[in-house]
Amino acid sequence: MKEGGQSMSVYKHNYRAYTGRVTPLWTRILVLARYGLAEVWSSKISIGLFTVSLAPFLVFLVGIYLANNPIARFLITKGNSPGFAINAAFFLKMLEVQSWFALVLASWVAPRLITFDLADNALPILLSHPISRLGYVFGKFIALFAALSVVTWIPSLMLFAYQSYSSPQPWAFANFPIAAGLLAGAMIWIVFLSILGLALSSWVKWRVVATGIIFAAVFVPAGVGGIVSAILRTKWGLILNVPVMMTELWCRLLGAPDPMRPGQAIPTAAIAAMLAAACFICMAMLNKRIRAREVVRG
Amino acid sequence: MGIIDLVGLEVRLGGRTVLDGLTGELQGQAIGLLGPNGAGKSTLINTLLGFHLPSKGTASVFGLDTQRDRARIREGIGYMPENDSFIGNMSGVRFVRYMAELAGLPAGEALERAHEALFYVGLGEVRYRQVSTYSLGMKQLVKLAQALAHGPRLLILDEPTNGLDPMARQRMIQAIKEIRKEGSIRLLISSHLLRDIDETCDEVLILKNGRIAALCNIEEERRSNKNFMELETVGATEKFSVSIRGRGCECACFPGGRIKLVMPEDMEARDLYVIASEHGVQIRRMNLRRDSLEDIFLRAMENEGGRPEHVSL
Amino acid sequence: MNDRIIFEDVSKFYGEVLGVNRISLSIPPGITTLVGPNGSGKTTLMNLMTGLVRPSSGHISVLGLTPADANEFFSAVGYCTQFDSFPRGLTGWQFVYDGLMLHGMNEIDAFGLTRESLERVQLGDAAGRAIASYSKGMRQKICLAQAIAHHPRVLVLDEPLNGLDPMARAESLALFQDLGRQGMHLVISSHILDEVDRISDRVVLITGGYLIAEGNIHQVRQEVRDKPMQVLVRCDHPELLASRMFAVNHCAEARMHADGRGVFLRTGDIDQFYSLLNGIAVEGLIKIETVAPADDDANAIYQYLIGSDGSAS
Numbered sequence: 001m002k003e004g005g006q007s008m009s010v011y012k013h014n015y016r017a018y019t020g021r022v023t024p025l026w027t028r029i030l031v032l033a034r035y036g037l038a039e040v041w042s043s044k045i046s047i048g049l050f051t052v053s054l055a056p057f058l059v060f061l062v063g064i065y066l067a068n069n070p071i072a073r074f075l076i077t078k079g080n081s082p083g084f085a086i087n088a089a090f091f092l093k094m095l096e097v098q099s100w101f102a103l104v105l106a107s108w109v110a111p112r113l114i115t116f117d118l119a120d121n122a123l124p125i126l127l128s129h130p131i132s133r134l135g136y137v138f139g140k141f142i143a144l145f146a147a148l149s150v151v152t153w154i155p156s157l158m159l160f161a162y163q164s165y166s167s168p169q170p171w172a173f174a175n176f177p178i179a180a181g182l183l184a185g186a187m188i189w190i191v192f193l194s195i196l197g198l199a200l201s202s203w204v205k206w207r208v209v210a211t212g213i214i215f216a217a218v219f220v221p222a223g224v225g226g227i228v229s230a231i232l233r234t235k236w237g238l239i240l241n242v243p244v245m246m247t248e249l250w251c252r253l254l255g256a257p258d259p260m261r262p263g264q265a266i267p268t269a270a271i272a273a274m275l276a277a278a279c280f281i282c283m284a285m286l287n288k289r290i291r292a293r294e295v296v297r298g
Numbered sequence: 299m300g301i302i303d304l305v306g307l308e309v310r311l312g313g314r315t316v317l318d319g320l321t322g323e324l325q326g327q328a329i330g331l332l333g334p335n336g337a338g339k340s341t342l343i344n345t346l347l348g349f350h351l352p353s354k355g356t357a358s359v360f361g362l363d364t365q366r367d368r369a370r371i372r373e374g375i376g377y378m379p380e381n382d383s384f385i386g387n388m389s390g391v392r393f394v395r396y397m398a399e400l401a402g403l404p405a406g407e408a409l410e411r412a413h414e415a416l417f418y419v420g421l422g423e424v425r426y427r428q429v430s431t432y433s434l435g436m437k438q439l440v441k442l443a444q445a446l447a448h449g450p451r452l453l454i455l456d457e458p459t460n461g462l463d464p465m466a467r468q469r470m471i472q473a474i475k476e477i478r479k480e481g482s483i484r485l486l487i488s489s490h491l492l493r494d495i496d497e498t499c500d501e502v503l504i505l506k507n508g509r510i511a512a513l514c515n516i517e518e519e520r521r522s523n524k525n526f527m528e529l530e531t532v533g534a535t536e537k538f539s540v541s542i543r544g545r546g547c548e549c550a551c552f553p554g555g556r557i558k559l560v561m562p563e564d565m566e567a568r569d570l571y572v573i574a575s576e577h578g579v580q581i582r583r584m585n586l587r588r589d590s591l592e593d594i595f596l597r598a599m600e601n602e603g604g605r606p607e608h609v610s611l
Numbered sequence: 612m613n614d615r616i617i618f619e620d621v622s623k624f625y626g627e628v629l630g631v632n633r634i635s636l637s638i639p640p641g642i643t644t645l646v647g648p649n650g651s652g653k654t655t656l657m658n659l660m661t662g663l664v665r666p667s668s669g670h671i672s673v674l675g676l677t678p679a680d681a682n683e684f685f686s687a688v689g690y691c692t693q694f695d696s697f698p699r700g701l702t703g704w705q706f707v708y709d710g711l712m713l714h715g716m717n718e719i720d721a722f723g724l725t726r727e728s729l730e731r732v733q734l735g736d737a738a739g740r741a742i743a744s745y746s747k748g749m750r751q752k753i754c755l756a757q758a759i760a761h762h763p764r765v766l767v768l769d770e771p772l773n774g775l776d777p778m779a780r781a782e783s784l785a786l787f788q789d790l791g792r793q794g795m796h797l798v799i800s801s802h803i804l805d806e807v808d809r810i811s812d813r814v815v816l817i818t819g820g821y822l823i824a825e826g827n828i829h830q831v832r833q834e835v836r837d838k839p840m841q842v843l844v845r846c847d848h849p850e851l852l853a854s855r856m857f858a859v860n861h862c863a864e865a866r867m868h869a870d871g872r873g874v875f876l877r878t879g880d881i882d883q884f885y886s887l888l889n890g891i892a893v894e895g896l897i898k899i900e901t902v903a904p905a906d907d908d909a910n911a912i913y914q915y916l917i918g919s920d921g922s923a924s
Contacts, residue, residue, distance in 0.1 A: 332776075332777070333776065334748075334776040334778060334779070335746040335747065335748040335749070335774075335775075335776050335779070336746055337776075433649065433650075434649060435649065460773075461649075461773070461802075462802065463647070463648040463649050463802050464646075464648075464802055464804050464910065464913050465648065465913075465914075465917070465918075466648075467802065490774070490775060490776050490777060490780070491777075491803065492777050493803075493805060532885075566898075567892070567898070567899055567900060568892055568893070568895050568898065568899070571889055571892035571893050571899070572893050574889060575889055575890070575893050580882075580885045580886060580889055581885070581889060581892075581902065582885055582902070582904065583902055583903055583904060584899070584900075584901050584902040584903075585901050585903060586900075586901060592777075595777055599778055
């Protein structure tokens, strides 16, 4: 600090007020997302899981290559394997496999996003900043959504593009609904997974338990649904079976042949309603747990 | 207009009315918030931060309504909660930087100011360590650092010296005094320790049962208590006190030779010494009574029945 | 002696970690305050005193009893820890009552004693509610209630005023003074040194697991010889007062107060100093406003002996 005409040699470092630029309010949510993603990538296991999720991508990539290059196919299989077409069923298979990986990734990543904040009661300080509870959840959601996108619809669409490129006939235009179906189907799944993962992580204190519970939340209702179906002799128990229901949904979005018997099919509206109800319950859980203060009763 | 304005503020929680019609204007540079447990201090702080919505009336900070302009108010507030509150697996720098960015600082400035804030509160040496490895005193200081980093206009401190050992407590009080002296930040300090509030605040708000029991300026009160004195004597204290009563003082004796007295207008300190030497009494301490805050607090609590008479703070 | 708490060369190690090292104490009846930084060994000392841990070496006897005579030992001792956790699902009443039953009392006696101790801490009406719904101050009180319910002769309290509002602090302090007068041994640990000054007869300073000082506060102060006693005198001619003091050679050091209206005087002989001061005041040439021992209290002892980094200086 210089005074008048003299220059001082001793600098005092006291508190100084901030007079610089302030970022716009809506970018705060992105700050949350950015730090959330940094947290995700800091874990070696996360990186490992991401890497492993690339494996099916490569397998399917090779499949597309072989399908479009009969010479290569002949060389490799020596004429023993039947040809196979790259069609909706192919992409359905791919979406299914990737969605399993998405589940594994979500159950590892989601607790990392939420539990560290709740473990040491950081919420009062976090929420005392210009970020609402909804903003907080949305920021974490964006981080999780981005992470899951990298293993679902992004590689899927890349494969679709590759197929369009390497196919000898004009393929893309005719099969455009497949691309749309891929995008929509993957998004529905990862939105559902994200909300589920965040809600269950906020409910439980330990990360490992949260990971287990997210898995359980997908499989246990399936088992319950199976029991219900068997006892009540109805097809409706199947609606609790999320993996099967998602496959159904994807079939219809991609235009692939329906693996289920005609009489057993559950209408799309019912599936949508089930997913919406689950999300609603999850939002209620988040509403309960993401609070700056607990209300003291009595 | 004060920094905090309350107009008929009512807040209901879990079916109970916790804050019942608070009205007042808080203007001091440093405002102390006092009151018994359950009086509504935490609820008031939470309402100012926008965590609770008023059921009636309004509360405003910097002239902004806590209901409508929550985000803008929070941008200008630094909050140091009472309990442990941190993100364990982050380093000190990263935590403070994160909070500063959430408060609106661009990333580069946030990092700069995070380092500055940590040095300022005295955590310079440990700022790269994870917050979960910090001691209790350090965790308190890191809460202060994150509250300061973005340059708030109002600093809300909830029990800032909670659990600190005497040296750490002194450092915290010293830091608070320096912040107050710097002048650009107003302070709202909630504490159970009257001594802390006395040393740092110039205005005090006392809550009881969700209502304002007192709102006054300590500085002015102290200035008007000129003839109240407190003595510590060795020797024939009884005779001494009889004599000074004879000269027109009102006085009360306490064990250990302590005497609290009010001198009449015409008397001064020298007269006390004269009387003391007459009785062979040594005066070992002579203070103008500092406990005006204690007086204020006791008076504010007076309406409550059943408080034992012999309680002296 | 059967009226003292005696530590003979006691050490406690937790594996490699030092709890306390070679502590020898003899605590008489009355209020003894335990003072020291966080992590200094206070809690270890209290756990040793109440029989919760056994020393690695050395011998402890509390009023002639050791934990070997389990029944008598534990019914003579009451302990209130600093940790804020209670058995789940119990009400305040149940907590105290169950504790009494554990001492082997019959139901009628236990009932009466429970009611008495709850009344003593002024928790009568909240006793029927679950402890989980209590505020911090109330939890502190219920802990105290269970510690005194069985009328122990030794009461060990770890930070008993933590979280209490000013009125409750004053009430608790009054209760402690009451119990001390009845001949109980109270060992209280606290960080709030001016409260320590107000109530305790003796102080025990501990840091890093080592005993630094023990005894009456004034005695301890006088024994810190490398820092003679310091008194702040505010008057209208401080330089004149200083020169008068130097002239009679009772003053080792004089330092002017920053505002020019007072002087800090260090003296080796405090008694002579006061007599002289009283004499000067009677003369009337110098008008004395206030006299305050600047360091005859627990705060000063803490600073001189323990210092700002928590290590023994």
